[in-house]
Amino acid sequence: xxxxxxxxxxxxxxxxxxxxxxxDGVAKLTGDSAHCMPIYRDEGVNHGTIDGCILAxxxxxxxxxxxxxxxxxxxxxxxxxxxGKEAVDVSHQACLDAHDYREINTxxxxxxxxxxxx
Numbered sequence: 053x054x055x056x057x058x059x060x061x062x063x064x065x066x067x068x069x070x071x072x073x074x075x076d077g078v079a080k081l082t083g084d085s086a087h088c089m090p091i092y093r094d095e096g097v098n099h100g101t102i103d104g105c106i107l108a109x110x111x112x113x114x115x116x117x118x119x120x121x122x123x124x125x126x127x128x129x130x131x132x133x134x135x136g137k138e139a140v141d142v143s144h145q146a147c148l149d150a151h152d153y154r155e156i157n158t159x160x161x162x163x164x165x166x167x168x169x170x
Contacts (some may be wrong), residue, residue, distance in 0.1 A: 066144055069129075069136035077125035080107060087136025092146035099139055103132055 067088040074080060083100025101135035107128045 066140050067139075070134040071129075071133075074125055074129065077122040080125060080128070082107060082132070086132060087140055089140040089143040091143075092150055093142070093143045094141075095139065099136065101127075102135070106131060 066115065069081075069087040073136065082103035084096050086101065103134065107125075110119075110124040110128040111121070113119050114121040119127070
């Protein structure tokens, strides 16, 4: 690479779901706004969709009188935080695996890029 090549730094951000003030169940977060992760497993949209479905089910339970709206949101957030943290952790590991240049040519699903051990 020429010495005058400009190298940009890409700062990927992970944000496992943490507790936030939901104003007594009035404000809800879903998807990347609740648990942002690097793109290495390409599942962010899936989590946003799943979050929306689980939240809708929780709010329906509240509308049906099975739980209070506040409890519905608390239950949703507890599930989402656990699921979101697991997804962020797995995506983080996938990022590390994708950049482990000592192993990238010999093991795993990306072995065709290099010489396989036989």
